[in-house]
Amino acid sequence: MNNKFTEKMLEKLRTDVKKEMGEKRYNHTLEVEKMAIRLSEIYAPDKIPTLRAAALLHDVTKERSTEEHIAICEKAGLVVSEAERKAPKMFHSKTAALVIPEKYPEFAVPELVEAVRYHTTGKANMNIIEKIIYLADYIDMSRSFEDCVALRKYFFDFDFENASEEDKIAHLRETLIRSYDYTIRGLLEDGKYINDNTFEARNFLILER
Numbered sequence: 001m002n003n004k005f006t007e008k009m010l011e012k013l014r015t016d017v018k019k020e021m022g023e024k025r026y027n028h029t030l031e032v033e034k035m036a037i038r039l040s041e042i043y044a045p046d047k048i049p050t051l052r053a054a055a056l057l058h059d060v061t062k063e064r065s066t067e068e069h070i071a072i073c074e075k076a077g078l079v080v081s082e083a084e085r086k087a088p089k090m091f092h093s094k095t096a097a098l099v100i101p102e103k104y105p106e107f108a109v110p111e112l113v114e115a116v117r118y119h120t121t122g123k124a125n126m127n128i129i130e131k132i133i134y135l136a137d138y139i140d141m142s143r144s145f146e147d148c149v150a151l152r153k154y155f156f157d158f159d160f161e162n163a164s165e166e167d168k169i170a171h172l173r174e175t176l177i178r179s180y181d182y183t184i185r186g187l188l189e190d191g192k193y194i195n196d197n198t199f200e201a202r203n204f205l206i207l208e209r
């Protein structure tokens with residue numbers, strides 16, 4: 001089923017997700033799809049349709065209220081932690097993953113759902129699909145925040161043409177470590193809660209070096 005996401009299915013999905021969000025977020029979603037294609041071409045050419053669908057779905061619940069997020073989690077039997085209530089921005093990746101099987105069942109393949117589930121925080125030991133969605137969301141062309149611009153430049157300044165497969169993977173790792181450094185630094189400066197998964201994601205990659 002995985003790579004049987006046809007152009008027609010993706011087109012319909014695009015129309016469906018558009019109904020769930022405002023123009024700005026929809027534009028961001030389309031840019032994440034484009035960036036996911038660029039990254040897939042480098043790292044996972046056999047997974048492009050999966051990555052495109054994951055990109056289209058990653059923010060599908062982002063405009064729901066905190067109450068709606070809590071209701072979605074509780075309906076699925078998940079306990080809503082104090083941290084989630086205090087950092088509601090984290091909610092949308094979890095609830096997007098929960099609504100996919102219900103609202104978009106034809107796209108509910110585990111690897112896609114997992115990539116959506118962890119796209120905000122990252123996590124330890126991510127597979128290539130998870131890494132691509134996480135990074136595509138960070139550096140898509142609609143992002144103008146300086147950390148995003150700097151990370152995009154760092155990533156694309158690399159000489160992919162002349163690099164070995166091993167070097168490309170190492171470059172992705174360094175890019176992700178940088179992203180976590182930026183994120184953690186920003187959250188520290190703002191005095192905000194930092195999700196454990198973000199620390200674990202970074203530590204895992206540091207040990208893998």
Ligand SMILES: [Fe+2]
Nearest residue numbers: 032058059137
């Ligand atoms: Fe996003």
